[in-house]
Structure formats: C-alpha cells, structure tokens
Amino acid sequence: MTYLCWEGRALSCLDDVGDGSGTYLNATSDGLLCIEAGDPKKNPDGWALADNVIAEEQESFKQKYPHCLPSTSLNYNDASTEEQAMIDALQFYELSDTPLVWQFGYYDDIADDWLYWGEAYGEELPLFIDRYGNVCTNMDTKVDQSMGRVMLAFNDGLFDMAQLDIDDTTSPDDYPMNV
C-alpha cells in the first residue's frame, strides 16, 4: 500500500467502488481517479485516511542528492524508446535509494573476459542513480574527502564541444565564464 501525505495525515487512494473491487484508473487509463478528482477536501469519497498514522513529508531524490554527474535530464515524451525504457527501469532504483556497489573484478585468461565477484563482496558507495542515469550524491553529508575528490575530478573533467569557437570578431561578452 502506498500512502500519500496530505496536511500531515497519511491517506491512500480508493477505487471507484470504494471497497477495492473497482478500478483506480481514469477513463483513459493514464491517470489515477483519486488524484484527478482532487484532494480529500474536494473528493472525500476518493481517499481513505489511515487511522493513527501521522505522515511525515519525505525529501525528494533531488533534495537528498542534489549533486549529480553529469546532471543531464530527458523529456520523457521526446525520448527514444530505448531512453524511455531506461527511465522506466531506473526510476525504481531512484525511488528505492539503492546505492551503487563497486564490484571487484579481474581479467580471467581462461574465460578471456573480465569476471566480477558478486555484489555481496563489493563496496557500497554513497552514490545513487536517478532516472536519467546520472550519478548523484550529497557532497555535504554523504561523501568523505577521498570520494569528494573523485567526484570533483569527474565534474571538472567534463567537456562541452558544443561551445562555439572564439575568434577576433567574438564579443568578450559572449565568452564562456571560464574564458
């Protein structure tokens, strides 16, 4: 059961019958009835308040891990089928706060390939993946000094070949900040 927070109370969505035997979806099956009909004040029949439960607002992924590399995003509707599949899959990792695990590997001459020990033998890192495949963390609270250096090196090592060339006709006002 997924609870939502509304004015400090935990509440769950009801179906159109009210007992779980109906549908939760709208007529076009692309949204939830309860949400589209409004909050419990406007739509009291669409929501069930959970007894004896006080809701606590959770931080979003972006609030928890604001520092991302390379910090890019995609518009789902404009994305390719492959990209949409990636976003669909990765949002589960985003929502479940799954940290990255560094797996130890070695090159195996017999297999003629790289082999890796299982995740249980890996090193859990304070890095999290968002739905767009960015590696995110909180540089202030999550990473130690050495990991921070790795992240800074990653951040500073990004190139932007889309920047236009500069010549003697370019106005200094149009120079990028670092130039």
Place this chain on the structure above:
Amino acid sequence: MVTVVSQERFDAVTGYQAVDAVSGEPFTTYWHFLSAVAKVPAFCNGVVGGMYSRFKAEAMCAREVAGLAALIITQTNGWDEELVDEDSNPVELWQQGLKVLEDADCDASDELLGDYCLYFDDPDARDPFFDDKDLDPLGVGLVPRGAGYIYGADMYYWFSQVVYGDDSLTQDPTLVATDPLTWWMSGLMRWMIPMMGKPAPHNIMLGQWAATADESDVGLTDGFGAVAALFYGADQCGMAQHPVANLRSDVYK
C-alpha cells in the same frame, strides 16, 4: 582567463612556433587557444580544494594557466640556444614554445619506439580491452604522457571517446598534430582528466587532491612541484640545474 593570458602574452611565448608546411602560417593562434579553453568549462573555473579556498578565483586561474603554460612551453620547446631574431638578438628559450607538435619519443625514427609505442602491437602486453581496436600508436599532443607510463594508442582512444564522443581520433590520429583545435584539446584532456591511477594536473593545482604517504615518498606532494613529478618523476626532479626543469620553473614563476 583573458585577464591572465592576453594575446600579447600568448604571442610572446609562441612567436617561433611550428608553421604549416603548405601555407607557411603559424600552426596555431590565440583564438584557437581560447576556443579550446571554452570547451573545457572547469579549466580556470574549477571547484577549489580546501587548502586553497582562501585564494580568489582569479588567482587560482592564474595558477592553473601558469602550470599549463610551463608544461607546454618546455614540452614543445625548440631548445635552440643559438636562435636569434631579425635584429640578431638572442631568442630566449621561453619564447620558443610550440615549436614541436608531436611527442618525439613516438616518432617512427626514434630509438625509444620499441619501449612503449609498439606496446599496442603486443597482444601479451597491452590491456585486452584494446585487442579488437585498430589503433595507431603515436605520441599525443602537447602534454607529456607522464614519467614511466606506457601510452600511445589508448590515449587516442580515450581522447576521442571522452572529448568527441566518437572514434574520429582513432580513425585519424594525425589530427592531433595537424588540426590546431584538436591539438589543444588533446593537451587539455591530459591536463583535466585523471589517468593511469594518478590525479590530473588540474586536480593537483586546484588542491582537490592530496598525496598519500606512498605518493609523498616519491615526490608527489602538492602544487606545481607535484605536477612536474607526475610527468617527469626521477628523470628531472631532484636534479640540480636540470635545464628543462629550470625553464619549466622559470615559466611557472
């Protein structure tokens, strides 16, 4: 950055640079340099590490530019102590930067060729990652490979993938010596990206990295001295009056 490196300053250290074989024009210009820097957003604009946080951004930019200039001018120098200008005045070594465009150690005529430039022709020695990649082992760009490191074709591969996002440089590695912008970008990649288990010069100069005990033991401490040790190690560091090291230090200062 233009407040640190004016066109006048740039021209002063590159006035005797290599010329294009066909046109006779200088290989590169101040505008190529600015165009390349524009494509590296963190150059002169990086996150400064704790030990240097008291310095202003302009001072850190000057520090980074000085470090890069010192490496470039010594690595690509003409080393002609008898060179004179039109008025028969001697041309100082610091004015002879950008005279040599390729790493001479990987020139086909060089006796060191077998040491590492043929490394990628040896399937037993190279990383198997490169087995199915037809790469041409040549020296790369304006920043040295680093003391004791074996490199060549892998640098082209990473340069092409990291900077251009394609295989254009592995298809045509000669671009690093014939196209000015590509030449600058190859050096800036080596300056910005940590490689071979070592920090990037950019990381060192901005104080983003600090040496471990083992690294301190081999001379990798901090600042520009660590950058020099990173690239030249025991070949030059700790040797009094080494001419290349001296010129590098002079340019940096």
